[in-house]
Amino acid sequence: MSNQQLSLQLEKAGGLLVLRSKDIPSAPAGELVIKIHATALNPVDWKIQSMPQFLQEWPAVLGTDIAGEVEAVGEGVTKFKKGDRVLTQGAFAPARASFQQYTILQEDLVAKLPESVSYEEAATIPLGFITAAIGLLAPWTAALNPEVVVPPPQYTGQTILVIGGSTSVGQYVIQLAKHLGFTNIITYASKKHHAYLTELGATQTLDRAAVPLSALGDAISGTIDVVYELVASTESQDAATQVVRAGGKVVSVNMRDVRSDAVKEAGAGKHFYPVAGSSHMPGQEVFGAKVWAKVEKLISEGVIKPNRYELLPGGLNAIIPGLERMRKDEVSGVKLVVRPQETEQ
Ligand SMILES: NC(=O)c1ccc[n+]([C@@H]2O[C@H](COP(=O)([O-])OP(=O)(O)OC[C@H]3O[C@@H](n4cnc5c(N)ncnc54)[C@H](OP(=O)(O)O)[C@@H]3O)[C@@H](O)[C@H]2O)c1
Incomplete structure (x- = not known):
């Protein structure tokens, strides 16, 4: 397998989103590498482009809704193994965001995804x-x-x-x-x-x-x-x-x-x-982990039903026009979802 992945990168605040290659990360201790099969678009993904105070590393990678499969596990990971279907919330950091094909996240903020729910449905859940x-x-x-x-x-x-x-x-x-x-x-x-x-x-x-x-x-x-x-x-x-x-x-x-x-x-x-809807924000991780520990059960018991969604063809390339539709308030009652693995350069 090549060690390269495609990633949609924001060059600078207010700049362009550009598709680039970068290395697939390896898993640090206590963390998972996740191959992202579906991600969803959120209003923050267009709003944050003009709020550089929330983006510390450049080029930045956006997107925080992640559904995919575990590609590799770091030392000490006990709850997950390669191939597990999972969902999680990413963070606005280049290694941990979702507008790319692979990401890394700590295991206590990741939930297993029941077979009854597709990756596309699951991608509508994390941030919302x-x-x-x-x-x-x-x-x-x-x-x-x-x-x-x-x-x-x-x-x-x-x-x-x-x-x-x-x-x-x-x-x-x-x-x-x-x-x-x-x-x-x-x-x-x-x-x-x-x-x-x-x-x-x-x-x-x-x-x-x-x-x-x-x-x-x-x-x-x-x-x-x-x-x-x-x-x-x-x-x-x-x-x-x-x-x-x-x-x-x-x-x-x-x-x-x-x-x-x-x-x-x-x-x-x-x-x-x-409300700051992040399970990564300092001071919110402990509560975030308590919620993520319950997500699999809440989904399998039908307490959490995913949002309805519209799948955008074209992988990561569909994100720019998708965010533009959201900015113009042209999306109603559905989440826009893309499959990063479908991306062509
Ligand atoms: N603070 C945080 O951490 C945080 C986290 C997540 C989201 N947010 C913010 O929360 C808001 C909702 O996010 P989202 O992702 O859930 O939004 P969304 O799904 O993109 O919202 C689209 C919906 O907004 C509804 N809407 C627009 N104007 C409305 C109005 N005046 N009254 C009632 N409904 C209205 C539309 O409803 P109709 O089709 O029914 O008209 C449309 O279906 C956004 O502003 C987002 O930036 C903040």
């Missing part, structure tokens, strides 16, 4: 699910299951609102909320996705074309204990803060524009938690 899990469960956010015990504590009688339920993360929030036993799972999304979101666990759907975010409170009766906000706008953060009950919890994917003002104005001890 981890962001949902950190926002709802982690001790520093809504803390609904900080030790990630299965079965989890039940929130019977409580209500959660998911603003942007048809987003990839939103679909995992709905499924986790169902697993956590919330009695009412209200979601705000385009009408065309309502039936599917109901299948995933939503108990009430609000049409985003009919209800402006500023009028969300009028469209909902009863108190809301938790809001997970996925639209990432200040308007959405304000709406979330307004509708949650006194003492309730708002989780937001928007880390850049935290509306602490809105929280202060709303008063009444409302809690606001911005």
